[in-house]
Amino acid sequence: MVKEIHGASKEALDYSRQNEGVSVIAIGGNKLSRGLTLEGLSVSYFLRSTRMYDTLMQMGRWFGYRDGYLDFCRLYTTDELRDWFSHVALAEEELKCEFDHMADARLTPVDYGLRVREHPDGMMVTALNKMAYGQSREVTFSGQLVQTAFFKRSKMHQEKNIEVVERWLSGLSEFRSHADGHLRWTASRNQVALFLNDILKPGFIHEKCSRFGPELRTFVQAQEENGGLKEWTVIVPKGSGQPATVGGRQIALTARPDVSSGHNYYSLSKANVQEPKHEMLDLDELELTEDLAQDLLSKLEVREAGMGAKPLILPGSETDAVMSCIGQKISKAVEALAKIRGKRTIGAMRDEMRQLRPSAKGLLLVYPLDTTNIRGLQSVPYVPAFALSFPATDKARRVKYRVTPTWIKDQLTRFNLEDTLDETDW
Numbered sequence: 001m002v003k004e005i006h007g008a009s010k011e012a013l014d015y016s017r018q019n020e021g022v023s024v025i026a027i028g029g030n031k032l033s034r035g036l037t038l039e040g041l042s043v044s045y046f047l048r049s050t051r052m053y054d055t056l057m058q059m060g061r062w063f064g065y066r067d068g069y070l071d072f073c074r075l076y077t078t079d080e081l082r083d084w085f086s087h088v089a090l091a092e093e094e095l096k097c098e099f100d101h102m103a104d105a106r107l108t109p110v111d112y113g114l115r116v117r118e119h120p121d122g123m124m125v126t127a128l129n130k131m132a133y134g135q136s137r138e139v140t141f142s143g144q145l146v147q148t149a150f151f152k153r154s155k156m157h158q159e160k161n162i163e164v165v166e167r168w169l170s171g172l173s174e175f176r177s178h179a180d181g182h183l184r185w186t187a188s189r190n191q192v193a194l195f196l197n198d199i200l201k202p203g204f205i206h207e208k209c210s211r212f213g214p215e216l217r218t219f220v221q222a223q224e225e226n227g228g229l230k231e232w233t234v235i236v237p238k239g240s241g242q243p244a245t246v247g248g249r250q251i252a253l254t255a256r257p258d259v260s261s262g263h264n265y266y267s268l269s270k271a272n273v274q275e276p277k278h279e280m281l282d283l284d285e286l287e288l289t290e291d292l293a294q295d296l297l298s299k300l301e302v303r304e305a306g307m308g309a310k311p312l313i314l315p316g317s318e319t320d321a322v323m324s325c326i327g328q329k330i331s332k333a334v335e336a337l338a339k340i341r342g343k344r345t346i347g348a349m350r351d352e353m354r355q356l357r358p359s360a361k362g363l364l365l366v367y368p369l370d371t372t373n374i375r376g377l378q379s380v381p382y383v384p385a386f387a388l389s390f391p392a393t394d395k396a397r398r399v400k401y402r403v404t405p406t407w408i409k410d411q412l413t414r415f416n417l418e419d420t421l422d423e424t425d426w
Contacts, residue, residue, distance in 0.1 A: 143392030241370030
């Protein structure tokens with residue numbers, strides 16, 4: 001039977017009158033897509049589009065639970081709708097994780113800033129009248145350092161975290177160790193994205209590390225479109241603490257004092273875990289070729305859309321300083337450029353490091369923190385901490401989110417981090 005099922009139709013699907021079951025082709029619009037579940041549905045041809053996340057999700061009423069015969073079900077739709085549903089599913093999963101983080105921190109939406117990933121091609125989270133207080137924000141990590149400095153003071157949590165880190169490091173095939181004692185691997189963009197997916201799950205990163213949200217992983221994945229962050233150098237720097245096994249190798253742990261011993265979390269001085277000199281470790285390995293130099297010199301300042309931008313490395317003495325280092329390691333070009341700019345300390349060179357890091361290269365520093373003198377964590381082998389250094393580039397694809405006013409306020413004033421370390425102090 002063929003039945004028209006829509007608002008103006010008098011036909012209805014009455015299963016109760018069909019003792020032997022019913023085979024039917026149902027054709028319709030709103031009624032089918034927005035609330036009617038078809039018993040035994042096995043094939044759908046779905047062409048009805050909408051640019052609203054919530055409306056699109058309501059339309060996804062196809063097969064429900066079909067234990068034992070889901071492989072017989074078929075959905076025929078357009079490439080565009082498939083991509084839209086895929087995007088909404090990812091946005092929903094991110095939002096669910098945010099709810100978990102909020103519950104973990106025992107907060108409510110009044111206190112916790114929520115955000116939903118926006119679609120790059122014009123889809124809307126919901127109707128404008130339902131988003132009266134939502135604002136759009138573009139997220140980029142270009143030229144920035146993102147690090148963890150707060151940790152759960154929980155033996156159980158940290159032991160689980162160590163398992164995640166060790167499992168990931170053991171899966172990286174390209175290991176190398178230099179005479180400087182640091183452990184080094186090479187990882188792909190996808191490997192780093194999968195790692196971020198694991199550590200961004202509720203319970204791993206402390207809530208105070210507000211920059212470690214779903215947008216961090218989303219930003220890394222989004223760079224695939226323009227070839228950015230294709231390859232990552234993963235480094236466990238040699239520290240000054242007790243020796244331990246990390247990634248299957250012996251290394252001295254990183255010693256960092258606990259400045260919040262009276263709290264239920266462990267935090268670091270001035271919310272800082274990394275040492276500026278460690279951002280140079282991957283640049284010590286990369287040779288500056290003429291082609292690479294031209295690519296680096298073409299980078300522009302990161303500006304808002306529509307605003308003019310000047311080169312990150314200015315023509316004249318700055319450009320000459322970089323070109324004079326062709327055939328040497330990029331780290332030499334960093335020092336030469338910094339000298340022209342009047343910078344002498346390694347901590348003052350952070351801009352030059354990120355400006356001269358190739359757009360296709362990311363740096364992930366894994367710091368295994370020595371727990372010898374950390375209250376409540378002495379029996380844990382180490383506490384894993386992270387710092388990600390992103391190359392400065394105007395070509396990095398930004399990620400849009402619809403955020404609440406609380407989220408915006410959090411980014412400006414959350415957790416009182418006004419005294420965060422100025423890297424020129426090193």
